[in-house]
Amino acid sequence: MIIAQITDLHVRPRGRLAYDRVDTNAMLKATVAALMKSERRPDVVLATGDLTDCGLLEEYEVLRELLAPLPMAVYLVPGNHDRRENLRAIFYADGYLPAEGEFLHYVVDDQPVRLIGVDTVVPGEGFGLLCQRRLNWLAEQLAREPGEPTVIFMHHPPFLTGLTDMDRINCRGGDSMADIVARFPNVERVLCGHHHRPIQARWAGTLASVAPSTAHQVVLDLAPDNSPAMYNLEPPAYQLHVWSPYTGLISHTAYVDDYAGPYPFVLDPDYPGYQPADAPREAAE
Ligand SMILES: [Fe+2]
């Protein structure tokens, strides 16, 4: 099973650029095309928040249109740039978002890997939060299937990254979440967005990560105080998390744009392991 993770799409109304500079809609279109062109397509796509830039109805309509070519299920969770009511209005028909209740969290359990979408949004704030109600919900969902390989996906990372200005707006309540997750060794990953960079951490007995954005990236600046965080146009990317019962979950970062290549590895005769193509091969030991 392949789980694609796209994040921080920041879709805008038609013809509008994010921050007056970034053509996030065209970049998402290119990402969707990249997902479609791979020989082994993902089985599901997770989009981990900041789906739109301002949470406008029109932005969700554009998002729906841009995601439409994907034939596989796409599961969305909101980020700080989203508005739950507008997201629900446009995507409720897909059948996985809860019909009522404050939080847009849910479980997908018809796949080889159980997927738990967590809503970390605090309306009007940049930071995220796992309040007691959300923590209780998560603990309850995990307790239901403690033997199933499970991926949790959410917008705000619950761990510190060293990108200090972004860390100020990470997910509060992360320590309490860690206490819960640590009780479930079947949690293969905690997949996040928000920081617009590829980041990995060992956290709560599992691996937690942030995926790069399909649009702009956050500048890698590890200064003790890097505020204000800035963005740049490093290559847009997404992640492919490949599951098999033999290997567990293996995560790859894939770039959206095309680059030169592919080229065959033609070895230089000076290479220590060089063997002419017609040389008899020793049997592998
Ligand atoms: Fe974002």
Ligand SMILES: [Fe+2]
């Ligand atoms: Fe965000």
